[in-house]
Amino acid sequence: MxxxxxxxxxxxxxxxxxxxxxxxxxxxxxxxxxxxxxxxxxxxxxxxxxxxxxxxxxxxxxxxxxxxxxxxxxxxxxxxxxxxxxxxxxxxxxxxxxxxxxxxxxxxxxxxxxxxxxxxxxxxxxxxxxxxxxxxxxxxxxxxxxxxxxxxxxxxxxxxxxxxxxxxxxxxxxxIDVATWASDAGVVPDPALPLHLVATMRLAPRKRAVPLVDVVAAAARRLPPGALRLTLIGDGPARDAVRARVAAAGLADVDLRGRLPRPQVRAAYADADVFLASARLESFGIAALEARTAGLAVLAHAGTGVGEFVTDGVDGFLVADDAAMSDAIVRLAQDRALLAALRRHARTVPPPFxxxxxxxxxxxxxxxxxxxx
The missing domain is CATH 3.40.50.2000 (Glycogen Phosphorylase B;)
Known part of the structure; x- marks a missing residue:
């Protein structure tokens, strides 16, 4: 053809x-x-x-x-x-x-x-x-x-x-190439380590990178110091605004990685626990799909395309708003058995994409x- x-x-x-x-x-x-x-x-x-x-x-x-x-x-x-x-x-x-x-x-x-x-x-x-x-x-x-x-x-x-x-x-x-992104590593989150959050996106207003920082900051205020770690992968016009918001929120353990090639993104996911999808108008969510395939629990807004491959309470949470996303972060930081169950399903049940x-x-x-x- x-x-x-x-x-x-x-x-x-x-x-x-x-x-x-x-x-x-x-x-x-x-x-x-x-x-x-x-x-x-x-x-x-x-x-x-x-x-x-x-x-x-x-x-x-x-x-x-x-x-x-x-x-x-x-x-x-x-x-x-x-x-x-x-x-x-x-x-x-x-x-x-x-x-x-x-x-x-x-x-x-x-x-x-x-x-x-x-x-x-x-x-x-x-x-x-x-x-x-x-x-x-x-x-x-x-x-x-x-x-x-x-x-x-x-x-x-x-x-x-x-x-x-x-x-x-x-x-x-x-x-996506499901086999390339899939992880065969066992999932045993160490409760002694910070909950490692990761997001991959273009740093632009539509993707809501600055509100994402606010979501993480709101969760961090409800947890002991050092309970959270955030890696943000991507670049774009909101880069300086994101840096300013991280500083204003007082978030200490934040790694702004910039845009990375796919092999380095996969390597970053191997050391992460939870993927955050902050966009409210996400038609699909390729980065979220890659992260879910890599065995991360995914937090995203309900009613977006992420719901095509993430089931609420099974391999992540589909939340109503930013406050509910902060609640979910706190819950997973405190309940590592729940985190392990979500990640186990994400790792062992490949998405049909x-x-x-x-x-x-x-x-x-x-x-x-x-x-x-």
Whole structure:
């Protein structure tokens, strides 16, 4: 099969969509498909305007333009470049990856459906706050009867998309290499050691890195000195605000590691107990899935995509708010037998999100899209 992915953002940018599109494309190449990625993200050397890189067998078409702040858009030439590539490649399926604001991806939808190509669209975001405004727009535009197979990365995210478009919306989840992240080490938390908390995220307001520090500080105030240890992995625009909040809260045992490659993240998880997912609008939670697969107990907000692979009270806790997350931290610091039970389940029951599962879900969407043409 010849597959074209369309995504505003792609490597060398880092983030959830970029990671998943890249991993999906590489696994599809390994499965024997010819795979192309159309993106508005410039290459490492500023490649743009149609330059094609071949990375791990994936043909990456750099269709962006040089703009301030390297914004991944091409409002003038983008649709024409997309049309030219699609006519040249003649794909069997076009898989568009969308966020709340994805102008390049939506150009891809318009061009691909106009060319009557089988088109699948996957939303990688939560559309909270968009549904009420967007529904009237959808009803009065061609999106109302769009000949495309719609999906999202989790059940909660799909529910919002369905509310917006009032059509069937399936789930194409994110994936990881489960065997790579799985841990075979026995779980015997030492009550004499601090409870080791870890979070991996882009340090940006949407991920709520600063409130995460407040959550940990609130728990620390209820525990003896030295009862908690926090490792925060990631970088981003909120880095300085996080450092300032750590200092203001008086948290002593905090390690701000910056962005790490995957092997170093796995090594960090081997020495941790609990993963904290602080975002309230988490459509899936790749980092949380990796941590849960590595045998960590996961604390996350209820109603997010993390609930697709974490069961409340079984391998973590799905909490109502930040105060409840602080309560859960205190509970696990004081009850190491409970912590051991949560971690044992996470370690011994692998989540069903390996790449074979994801590839099957994507193939089902391509077949569905073909029936809509």
């Amino acid at each position: 010849r597959i074209v992915h369309v995504s505003d953002c792609f490597a060398p940018r880092t983030g959830g969509i970029e990671t998943q599109v890249g991993d999906l494309a590489r696994h599809q190449v390994r499965a024997g498909h010819e795979v192309h990625v159309l993106t508005a993200t410039l290459g490492e050397g500023g490649e743009r305007g149609g330059v094609v890189d071949v990375e791990d067998g994936v043909h990456v078409h750099r269709l962006g333009a040089r703009l301030p702040f390297d914004l991944p858009v091409n409002p003038v030439a983008g649709p024409g470049l997309i049309r030219s590539v699609l006519r040249d490649v003649r794909p069997d399926a076009v898989h568009v990856h969308a966020g709340v604001v994805s102008p390049f991806a939506f150009d891809g939808v318009r061009v691909a459906t106009a060319l009557r190509l089988p088109t699948a669209i996957t939303w990688h975001c939560m559309l909270d706050g968009v549904v009420g405004v967007g529904r009237p727009l959808v009803r009065h535009t061609r999106w109302r009867r769009l000949p495309a197979a719609l999906s999202a990365v989790s059940g909660p995210a799909a529910q919002r998309v369905a509310q917006l478009f009032d059509v069937r919306v399936d789930v194409v989840p994110n994936g 390996d790449w074979e599962h994801v590839l099957d879900a994507a193939d089902a969407q391509y077949a569905r899209a073909a029936r809509l043409v």
